[in-house]
Amino acid sequence: MTKDFKIGRPAGICAKSGKDIAPGEEFMALARMVGEEILREDYSLAAWEQIDTEALSADRDVLGIWRTRRPQPEEKKKLLIDDNLILQFFERLTGTDDPSRLNFRYVLCLILMRKRLLAYEGMNRREDGTEVWRMRRRGSDTIYEVIDPQLDEDKITAVSQQLGDVMQRDFSDEPPEDDETDETPGDVATDQDEGDTSEDDNTNGETVA
Numbered sequence: 001m002t003k004d005f006k007i008g009r010p011a012g013i014c015a016k017s018g019k020d021i022a023p024g025e026e027f028m029a030l031a032r033m034v035g036e037e038i039l040r041e042d043y044s045l046a047a048w049e050q051i052d053t054e055a056l057s058a059d060r061d062v063l064g065i066w067r068t069r070r071p072q073p074e075e076k077k078k079l080l081i082d083d084n085l086i087l088q089f090f091e092r093l094t095g096t097d098d099p100s101r102l103n104f105r106y107v108l109c110l111i112l113m114r115k116r117l118l119a120y121e122g123m124n125r126r127e128d129g130t131e132v133w134r135m136r137r138r139g140s141d142t143i144y145e146v147i148d149p150q151l152d153e154d155k156i157t158a159v160s161q162q163l164g165d166v167m168q169r170d171f172s173d174e175p176p177e178d179d180e181t182d183e184t185p186g187d188v189a190t191d192q193d194e195g196d197t198s199e200d201d202n203t204n205g206e207t208v209a
Contacts, residue, residue: 011042012042012070013042014027014042014043014044014047015041015042015043015047016043016044016047016050016051017044017046017047019044021042021044021070022070023070023071023072023073024069024070024071024072025044025069025070026045026067026068026069027042027043027044027045027048027067027068027069027070028042028043028045028048028051028065028066028067028068029041029042029043029065029066029067029068030043030056030062030063030064030065030066031062031063031064031089031166032059032061032062032063033061033063033101033104034061035100036100038063038104038166040166053065060092062092063088063089063092063093064085064088064089064092066085083115083117086108086111086112086115086117087112087117087137089108090105090108090109090112090144091144093105093108094144099149102147102149103149103151103155103159104159104163105146105147106146106147106148106149106151107151107156107159107160107163108163109133109135109144109146110156110160111160111163112135113135116138117137117138118135118136118137118138118144119135119136119137119138120133120134120135121133121134121135121136121143122134123148130147130148131147131148131150132145132146132147132148133145133146133147133148
């Protein structure tokens with residue numbers, strides 16, 4: 001079930017107009033999953049006004065949309081993105097049976113566990129041997145089922161770093177919030193190496209329904 005992931009990095013160019021997005025300029029970004037590849041598209045605010053956002057909301061390949069800003073060259077490129085957007089990516093993949101998307105959703109689950117947004121509630125094993133984790137969203141009774149595709153730690157680390165590229169966030173050096181310790185099925189959720197720092201200033205997420 002293991003597959004390689006390809007995630008496009010931002011190029012600082014508006015996907016609609018083809019014009020450069022200037023340092024300091026705010027713009028809209030979205031992540032779209034096409035086959036086994038996650039593509040990032042950036043749009044100037046002017047171009048975004050011409051986009052059919054309702055159609056994007058209905059497109060299950062669109063994982064998330066957020067507003068951000070391209071940093072000045074001298075700015076430190078260690079920037080933040082709303083944690084709820086990470087959860088949105090995860091939720092948008094609910095119900096998928098595509099192997100590459102199942103793998104990606106599993107890695108998102110590990111990141112959300114690390115950030116104390118999901119709590120491990122237990123595991124069921126299907127007749128074919130597939131392990132299915134039961135995850136609870138903290139602060140609610142919402143339960144998600146997450147298939148464990150048995151990725152090795154190198155693959156998990158690589159996908160986490162690639163995810164950081166498209167969302168422009170380094171997940172590796174954010175310690176878990178000070179909270180009670182969850183029972184987890186392993187320690188892979190906290191064994192991520194450091195990744196690259198980001199290239200734009202993520203300010204807030206915009207929910208895709």
